[in-house]
Amino acid sequence: MALTDVAIKNAKPRAKPYKLGDGGGLFLLVQPSGGKLWRLKYRVDGREKKLGIGTYPEVSLAEARKRRDDARELLAAGKDPSREKQRDKVRSRLQADNTFTAIAREFCDKRKRDGDKAWSAATAKRSEYLLSLLDRSIGRMAINEIEPPDVLAAIRKIEAKGNLESARRTLQLASAVFRYAVATARLTSDPTRDLRGALTAPTVTHYGAITDAKRVGDARQ
Incomplete structure (x- = not known):
């Protein structure tokens, strides 16, 4: 039976964690502390695996279903959603660096x-x-x-x-x-190399040199 927002909100903590199933492997794990965690159960190469896809209410029921569907698309393409999640974390970290x-x-x-x-x-x-x-x-x-x-x-x-x-x-x-x-092998070429001459050149003020030795002393005063 599919979950509803009302059923999720009314789910009370118990002495032990328990699951509320939604469909397609998606379920909500209700913790004794009151926390509610979205999990997706799936199989890869005959092995059962679980993927964490967020916490409720930060991740709504609709969003959890979307993430489930995205994960199942990866499975259909022969990819392991858990492995792809780890790869995304690595990519994000590298991109930040x-x-x-x-x-x-x-x-x-x-x-x-x-x-x-x-x-x-x-x-x-x-x-x-x-x-x-x-x-x-x-x-x-x-x-x-x-x-x-x-x-x-x-x-x-x-x-x-x-x-x-x-x-x-x-x-x-x-x-x-x-x-x-x-x-440092993080870029193939400098994108600014073709920008030479694109900016307005600043005006350089040239001052005439003092050639009269007598006026040098005046200039220092």
């Missing part, structure tokens, strides 16, 4: 420890600040999914505020992060 922000932080840490070529404290602070300007735009994206238009749009937001030199330097730093990702 491979976002632009995560790799930019790793790159900055490396540059601060780079021996004779290490950044000074001032350079490190400035570089980390400029790279942080990209956090909201491409920061959470997996670095291998970022394309040239994504970077350009992010840099253009800095440029639009009139910070032309900051935009130019941020693009240079982003390129360094991408090249670091290439060097």
Whole structure:
């Protein structure tokens, strides 16, 4: 007999855990503590297995049924839902470690420890600040999914505020992060390589040199 929301809400804890079946292998495990856990029972290669698919009420009855159906589609395709769940966790963890922000932080840490070529404290602070300007735009994206238009749009937001030199330097730093990702085998190529010339060049003010020795003293006053 299929479950109903009313039956689930009215299910009271007992001295021992007990099951409320729904259909298609889906059941609700009611714990002595009062917790209600969704489980899916299925068979792979003749072996019975169970898959946890959430807790009630965080996962509603309708959502639990959807997850059951998704798992059964995997079974029909010859895949083990439990194994695929573990793979998804690994993929999510790897993706979190491979976002632009995560790799930019790793790159900055490396540059601060780079021996004779290490950044000074001032350079490190400035570089980390400029790279942080990209956090909201491409920061959470997996670095291998970022394309040239994504970077350009992010840099253009800095440029639009009139910070032309900051935009130019941020693009240079982003390129360094991408090249670091290439060097550490997490990316095949730097997506900023084709963006050279895309930004407005900042105006450089040149001051005339003082050639009169007598005026050098005046300039120092």
